[in-house]
Amino acid sequence: MSSRIVVLISGSGSNLQALIDAASTPLLPAAQIVHVISNRKAAYGLTRAANATPPIPTSYHGYPPYKTSHPADPRGAYDEDLAKLILNLPEDQYPDLIVCAGWMHILTPKFLEPIATAGIPIINLHPALPGAFDGAGAIERSWEAFNRGEIAETGVMIHYVIQEVDRGEPIVVKKVELRAGESVEELTTRIHDIEHVAIVEGTKLALEKKKTGSS
Numbered sequence: 771m772s773s774r775i776v777v778l779i780s781g782s783g784s785n786l787q788a789l790i791d792a793a794s795t796p797l798l799p800a801a802q803i804v805h806v807i808s809n810r811k812a813a814y815g816l817t818r819a820a821n822a823t824p825p826i827p828t829s830y831h832g833y834p835p836y837k838t839s840h841p842a843d844p845r846g847a848y849d850e851d852l853a854k855l856i857l858n859l860p861e862d863q864y865p866d867l868i869v870c871a872g873w874m875h876i877l878t879p880k881f882l883e884p885i886a887t888a889g890i891p892i893i894n895l896h897p898a899l900p901g902a903f904d905g906a907g908a909i910e911r912s913w914e915a916f917n918r919g920e921i922a923e924t925g926v927m928i929h930y931v932i933q934e935v936d937r938g939e940p941i942v943v944k945k946v947e948l949r950a951g952e953s954v955e956e957l958t959t960r961i962h963d964i965e966h967v968a969i970v971e972g973t974k975l976a977l978e979k980k981k982t983g984s985s
């Protein structure tokens with residue numbers, strides 16, 4: 771029986787593509803990407819899902835309308851509906867695991883709590899080492915810190931998602947050495963290549979941990 775993975779994206783989807791390519795191979799055995807959700811309509815990751823064989827169902831769940839429809843708590847209402855979207859997926863798309871793969875939206879308890887109640891772990895890819903450069907723009911900030919002489923290495927991690935952003939238990943941590951004279955673009959390319967390996971490894975481990983009850 772294949773494990774079912776729902777992937778949340780916001781952009782190009784190169785990490786989603788790594789998961790698509792690895793699913794049901796020895797890199798990620800007995801697993802399938804069953805649904806992709808983007809908070810940005812133009813995310814190329816939605817095209818990657820549509821172009822997969824077989825095509826992967828997708829949803830666009832945009833935030834802007836909630837600013838007017840729910841002025842008191844747009845983020846909470848958005849997150850509540852995102853949880854309902856996932857929990858109401860048909861049986862063959864109901865996830866064993868949710869993977870944030872370049873998902874650029876901070877998730878509140880209005881999402882985290884119903885998903886936790888349903889027993890669905892959430893993991894996230896973050897291009898930094900545990901406890902460093904939490905939040906968006908981590909690659910750029912680590913490059914700047916290196917060039918200020920503050921750090922000598924950065925990294926990529928896959929971690930469980932908790933309310934405190936990027937502070938969930940790490941599953942995979944890969945260190946990345948920083949190189950004098952390297953541009954931020956060159957560093958970004960190196961880090962992206964490492965991300966594509968880490969996200970497959972982390973997803974495999976998270977599914978194994980769920981099966982053995984150790985997550």
Ligand SMILES: Nc1nc2c(c(=O)[nH]1)N[C@@H](CN(C=O)c1ccc(C(=O)N[C@@H](CCC(=O)O)C(=O)O)cc1)CN2
Pocket residue numbers: 870873874875876877878894895896897904905906930931932933934935936937938
């Ligand atoms: N509760 C949690 N939510 C999220 C986590 C997490 O660990 N706990 N991980 C992030 C992913 N992420 C870094 O890995 C991250 C992404 C985006 C942001 C952020 O500041 N987002 C802004 C909007 C930015 C934009 O739209 O460009 C926001 O949500 O207001 C921080 C961290 C996913 N969520």
Ligand SMILES: NCC(=O)N[C@@H]1O[C@H](COP(=O)([O-])[O-])[C@@H](O)[C@H]1O
Pocket residue numbers: 779780781782783784785786815871872873895896897905906907908909962965
């Ligand atoms: N805090 C999370 C974060 O910053 N994630 C970043 O989003 C990119 C998504 O790329 P992709 O859409 O090509 O997978 C990733 O490369 C990662 O560095």
